[in-house]
Amino acid sequence: MTGGSPVDGTDRPQEGKRFRSRWSGGNRVIRGRAFLRSRRGAVATGTAVALLAGGLGTWATDTWPFDGRDRYCWGAWEEDSGPAVLGDEAFEGEDGHRRTATGTAPTAAEPRGRCVLAVRSTHTFSDGDKGTQDTRVTVTYGPAPKGAADRVEWAVEFLGGRSVPLPEGLPGTVSGSHGLLVLPERCDTRDGRPTAVTLKAEERSPEDVIGSPNLGGADAAVQLLLAAADRGMRAAGCAPAKPLRVTSPLLSLPEREDTSSPSAACRIPGLDVRADLSKEAALRVRDQVGAVTGGLQACSVRIGRSLRLGEREDARVFDALMVREPRLAALLDGVTGTGRPARGWRGTGVLTDDHQAVRARCAGRPTTFLMTGSPARATKRYFVTFTDAVTSRLGCAPVAPRAGAAGAGPSTAASAPESTAEPTAASAAESTAESAAESTAESADGESR
Amino acid sequence: MSDDEPTTGGSASGGSAGTSSLGASTGTSTRTSTSTSSTGTDAGTGGDVAAADVVSAPRRPWWHWRQLTRGRLRPALAAALVGALLGGTGVAWRTETGPFAGERACWGAFDEDDVADLFHGKRDVETAEIPVTTSRIGSEGPSGRCQLTSPRGARVTARLHQLDVRFGGAGDTWADEYLSARMTPLGGGVLGMVSDTRAWLAIPEGCVGRPGEDQGPLVVDMETGWTVHDDEVDTDERARLARAVVKLANDYMRDKGCTRALADPSDRLSAPARFLDERKDAVCGIEGLRLHGGRKPDGYRRPLVTRGAAPVRTCDRDVVFGHPSLRLMTVADPRLAALYKDLSFDGGRRRVTAVGDTREYSRGQGFLRDDMGLYQAECQTGEVTFLVRADDGDQAADIRALLPRYVAAEAERVGCGPLRLRMPA
Known part of the structure; x- marks a missing residue:
């Protein structure tokens, strides 16, 4: 019962007030001594019954008016309310336990908010060394970043990686350290952009971010995210009549990172990144499959850090994302621009060397494909392989121009590692197959642009 | 030892003090007995001093238990006690604990x-x-x-x-019954x-x-x-x-x-699901799927095919005591496909491969036996198992004819296409 929903939690202080007023009422009655003497029995009975009832109530409902639990982040989160980060288990060190929150809540006038929950502790090891814990959970309330490049990075961070969709069809994703929820349309900004609540946990060392701490499991992250969204919406004055709720636990959890996939990153035939890497780096390639559903698909490939070479962070090869869920896709309105990505491509978009964004209709719905890489290596051809695989899975025409002769299926064409270079060549060159791809697209989707 | 039994968890001296005071206060209400025993178990000087006080002072403060059990306060106390008992019983009844469990x-x-x-x-x-x-x-x-x-x-x-996913484990029998059409x-x-x-x-x-x-x-x-x-x-x-x-x-x-x-x-x-009236070129309702030699499927052994967005698509015919005589099944959920992973590697010597497999990379693995053909593919959603299985070895030709076309059609449906198999000789 201590892990009750946050809405229950908000009622507790009021209950406490009720008990207190009953106390003061009793005091007033005791004023007259004569009254007390004549009605001693009745007063004692009354007091005893009131105390017993109150005591039983507090015991049965597991509440206590003076429990002194702290509240954080716009009052959304309560100490010891379930998620590990709000409990004693959040502290890794023995001493100096401190949990504080700073930030501003959104308001009706300024519907943007931010809050940082900091969990700190220190620890003295047996050899006398001191360690400090600096865990931070950042909550934001507001629209997605405005700039296209920033927004792509933002989308990849919260929707990609290990994130899985929220249960019960809520438009959002969650992982052990991140969460994003798109709020209902009535919370959209004046210019029609959706408002989202995001959650992000970081473990910091004095120099930089060193990892993603666990909030207490992805299920706990769902609880934190929904509580923050609920408080944020109420503060901004756009809370729906029926609060957003998740009654079911997460049905499936993020997959483990895979280090063994030889030449098909994220189980996508032909998505082979090792050809571009040194032999040594190729051995450290790790891929993380995110969501793979009709509304969302994510794939991220990294080169694991080498402690021997003194690398502090994993190096990104690319992050790829397909967003088709309507409210999540609305976050990305505008990032693909209005122009055709390149010759032979369907839809609108931009293709640069280090980031690609294309939106086209796929099986009846606008579908956005994103990829970001690092300045170190071009990712355009990975993007072609990724979009081909995803469109083939969803059962729509490819968005990228077909490589070679028309008719060969995209994944068979790309399944042999040596053929992966072909799509790049084809996308740059003007090919006769384009028009064929276009017409297939139109017949498949009915309402292609 | 027998003296200590009534008190639990007290120290040796405290325990004996507790028993004696309990004995002394027999007949009084439970409330009084607990208060005496708590002073008794204090086992320090404070308790003794308090006891001496009580004995020497004839006039006790109004809140003393003896004072309370006397005079006009007595009915109030009794009422409170009854109230507490009633309340406790009520709570026990509502929460179905204690005697009401x-x-x-x-x-x-x-x-x-x-x-x-x-x-x-x-x-x-x-x-x-x-x-x-x-x-x-x-x-x-x-x-x-x-x-x-x-x-x-x-x-x-x-x-x-x-679920038992080990090779030769109970998982396959489980699948027979629990993944039925x-x-x-x-x-x-x-x-x-x-x-x-x-x-x-x-x-x-x-x-x-x-x-x-x-x-x-x-x-x-x-x-x-x-x-x-x-x-x-x-x-x-x-x-x-x-x-x-x-x-x-x-x-x-x-x-x-x-x-x-x-x-x-x-x-x-x-x-x-209801029995399906199938055409001879659409076994189990899958367009283009034919039995060996294009035979018409037995009209008396109509198949049953799962409905809805199931984690599996099963087509069973002629089910006797939970075991179908012929089953065509696609396990699209990777968590369940784990049931067939070991089998797909070690289930048979005649290996099934896919078009486009290279030395470095293959789409999956599988085998063909007289009673069973199975292929487990690595799809974007995870492992997907396709199997055709009979309850005897008499339908080997049908299994061989069905497997490649079944896998091609089903792989397309679950978003894992195109997937064309190469059957062993």
Whole structure:
């Protein structure tokens, strides 16, 4: 019962007030001594019954008016309310336990908010060394970043990686350290952009971010995210009549990172990144499959850090994302621009060397494909392989121009590692197959642009 | 030793003091006896001084217990005591604790009404159970078993166990019964299925975590015995089992400390499968799928095909005691496909490969036997198993004819196409 929903939690202080007023009422009655003497029995009975009832109530409902639990982040989160980060288990060190929150809540006038929950502790090891814990959970309330490049990075961070969709069809994703929820349309900004609540946990060392701490499991992250969204919406004055709720636990959890996939990153035939890497780096390639559903698909490939070479962070090869869920896709309105990505491509978009964004209709719905890489290596051809695989899975025409002769299926064409270079060549060159791809697209989707 | 027994957990000296004071205050109310024993067990100087005070001072303050049990305060105290007892009883009754604890069955998940619901209102049901425990040796995960038996012979067995995915393990037999075409998905994204005689449900990973590499999911399943091999699924019976299996899962999750629970699925179940009238070029309703030599399938052995967005698509024909004579099945959920992973590697010597496989990379692996053809592909969603299986070796030619076309068609459907198999010689 201590892990009750946050809405229950908000009622507790009021209950406490009720008990207190009953106390003061009793005091007033005791004023007259004569009254007390004549009605001693009745007063004692009354007091005893009131105390017993109150005591039983507090015991049965597991509440206590003076429990002194702290509240954080716009009052959304309560100490010891379930998620590990709000409990004693959040502290890794023995001493100096401190949990504080700073930030501003959104308001009706300024519907943007931010809050940082900091969990700190220190620890003295047996050899006398001191360690400090600096865990931070950042909550934001507001629209997605405005700039296209920033927004792509933002989308990849919260929707990609290990994130899985929220249960019960809520438009959002969650992982052990991140969460994003798109709020209902009535919370959209004046210019029609959706408002989202995001959650992000970081473990910091004095120099930089060193990892993603666990909030207490992805299920706990769902609880934190929904509580923050609920408080944020109420503060901004756009809370729906029926609060957003998740009654079911997460049905499936993020997959483990895979280090063994030889030449098909994220189980996508032909998505082979090792050809571009040194032999040594190729051995450290790790891929993380995110969501793979009709509304969302994510794939991220990294080169694991080498402690021997003194690398502090994993190096990104690319992050790829397909967003088709309507409210999540609305976050990305505008990032693909209005122009055709390149010759032979369907839809609108931009293709640069280090980031690609294309939106086209796929099986009846606008579908956005994103990829970001690092300045170190071009990712355009990975993007072609990724979009081909995803469109083939969803059962729509490819968005990228077909490589070679028309008719060969995209994944068979790309399944042999040596053929992966072909799509790049084809996308740059003007090919006769384009028009064929276009017409297939139109017949498949009915309402292609 | 016998002197110490009435007091529990006290120190030796405190214990003896406690017993003596308890003996002295026999006949007084429980409240007084506790207060004396607490002063007694103080076992320090403070308690003795207080006791001396009480004896020397004839006039006691009004709040002293002896004063309270006398005069006008007595009825008030009695009333308070009665109130407390009544209140306590009320709380015990409402929360079904203490003397009001109802009979609960199957690890505490079912109350008497739930059991009666399963047995058409009959309440004379016996229960026998093995509690849910995790063996410290072995790696089978938590398991438990519970059996409800009525004197008229009806029997419902519920189990919690991790699906056995080991080669030659019990998983294949489980799949025979629990992934049959009579089952309909529980819906709502929940990994589970139900019919009028079987139900199963994988405990959501958000509560118990993701199973380890090459481990099966943790499931609760229920069985009520056999049924005639027709396509008439009793939907009332099915709704009862669906409710019950969700209750078992929710109870287990509550025990694990999870605050959220699954909703009752019984009103969102799709219509059960019905026998399919198939054409000879659409075996199991799959366009272009033919038996060996283009034979027309036996009209008396019509197949049953699962309906709805199921984690599996099963086409069973001629089911006798839970075992179909021919099954074509696609296991699209990777958590269940784990059942066939070991088999796909080691199930047979005649290997099935896919067009486009290279030395470095293959789409998956499989084999062809006289009684079974199987291919497990690595799709974007995870492992997907395709299998064609007979209950004897007499249908080898059909299996060989069916497998490649079945896999091509089904791979396309689940978003894993194109996938063309190369059959062994």
